[in-house]
Amino acid sequence: MSGIDAQRFRRIATEEAWAPSDMIRRYRGLISENKVDDPGFRSLMGYFLFNESPVTKGVVERLQDAGERRIADMDATGIAKQIIGITSPGVQIFDADTATRLSVEYNDELAEACRRYPDRLYPLAAIAPQDPKHAAAELERAVTRLGMKGAIVNSHTHGEYLDDERFWDIFAAAEALDVPVYIHPQTPPKSMIAPFLDRGLDSAVYGFGVETGLHMLRLIVSGVFDRFPKLSVVVGHLGEGIPFWLYRVDFFHARIVKTKRYEKVKPLELTPSEYMRRNFHVTSSGMPWAPAILYVRQVLGADRVMYAMDYPYQYVPEEVEAMDALPISDDEKVEFYETNATRVFKLG
Numbered sequence: 362m363s364g365i366d367a368q369r370f371r372r373i374a375t376e377e378a379w380a381p382s383d384m385i386r387r388y389r390g391l392i393s394e395n396k397v398d399d400p401g402f403r404s405l406m407g408y409f410l411f412n413e414s415p416v417t418k419g420v421v422e423r424l425q426d427a428g429e430r431r432i433a434d435m436d437a438t439g440i441a442k443q444i445i446g447i448t449s450p451g452v453q454i455f456d457a458d459t460a461t462r463l464s465v466e467y468n469d470e471l472a473e474a475c476r477r478y479p480d481r482l483y484p485l486a487a488i489a490p491q492d493p494k495h496a497a498a499e500l501e502r503a504v505t506r507l508g509m510k511g512a513i514v515n516s517h518t519h520g521e522y523l524d525d526e527r528f529w530d531i532f533a534a535a536e537a538l539d540v541p542v543y544i545h546p547q548t549p550p551k552s553m554i555a556p557f558l559d560r561g562l563d564s565a566v567y568g569f570g571v572e573t574g575l576h577m578l579r580l581i582v583s584g585v586f587d588r589f590p591k592l593s594v595v596v597g598h599l600g601e602g603i604p605f606w607l608y609r610v611d612f613f614h615a616r617i618v619k620t621k622r623y624e625k626v627k628p629l630e631l632t633p634s635e636y637m638r639r640n641f642h643v644t645s646s647g648m649p650w651a652p653a654i655l656y657v658r659q660v661l662g663a664d665r666v667m668y669a670m671d672y673p674y675q676y677v678p679e680e681v682e683a684m685d686a687l688p689i690s691d692d693e694k695v696e697f698y699e700t701n702a703t704r705v706f707k708l709g
């Protein structure tokens with residue numbers, strides 16, 4: 362890690378993954394006993410949990426550590442702090458009762474681990490959208506009693522998206538608590554995955570971005586942000602491609618509304634791109650690529666773009682060097698690495 366000056370910036374990595382060992386054990390059971398009807402889950406977790414390569418084994422070992430090994434990896438790459446969320450798909454793969462119960466257990470476990478490193482590790486709360494009222498209550502408990510910094514939702518839950526009003530208790534709670542909801546990708550749902558899967562495009566390579574970008578647009582056009590104007594949503598991977606689409610989304614959304622093409626597409630108070638610039642922050646997880654970062658800073662605002670590594674899935678130390686070399690000033694790097702995250706996640 363010779364090229365990284367660990368002291369030069371206080372780097373906060375904002376989309377870092379963790380997996381409770383109990384959840385890994387349950388995932389193995391779901392797959393080996395063929396108990397889950399979700400081809401994306403089988404593809405992704407079947408790979409990570411049953412592939413014998415040192416790469417996947419290393420990721421799965423690191424996922425389960427929220428202690429010394431993680432801190433050592435952070436020190437080796439000059440990462441001062443991590444915002445940690447339960448890895449995709451978290452508890453959302455389970456049935457409602459199991460997911461609800463486990464969200465509480467896993468939040469207790471992660472909060473306790475992070476308490477041992479109070480200036481290094483900051484947890485997000487796992488919630489089970491399957492029971493929206495409980496999910497809202499658990500978010501409140503996690504924030505007010507466990508000191509967690511927001512919620513993580515691993516995108517769709519058994520093919521359902523949070524733009525459905527039955528989930529909006531979750532957004533009401535997040536807005537009232539003034540904490541962000543991090544919408545992290547997962548594999549496309551069963552209804553969508555077939556043309557991704559046979560060419561190996563279902564996961565982080567591309568399918569994640571399509572699935573989560575769709576989730577973002579569903580939220581915007583549903584009117585969630587008119588109902589909850591102060592709701593803060595964080596997404597990774599530089600906005601899952603959506604920043605590149607904003608002109609065309611604005612143009613055709615306006616036309617669709619004006620011509621009343623769809624009964625469920627109603628006028629909104631703002632344009633889609635205005636919600637992106639008001640209600641969303643994006644992180645650079647998995648996209649340590651200067652042209653894309655500069656573009657997203659340009660179209661969303663430099664105050665809306667934060668650093669993330671995507672540890673341990675994309676634990677590539679050279680990426681930190683590439684981020685240190687971004688063609689922006691040191692003050693702008695402090696904003697990108699540190700102060701945006703400190704503000705959005707309200708770090709001490």
Ligand code: MN
Nearest residue numbers: 376378646671
């Ligand atoms: Mn990630």
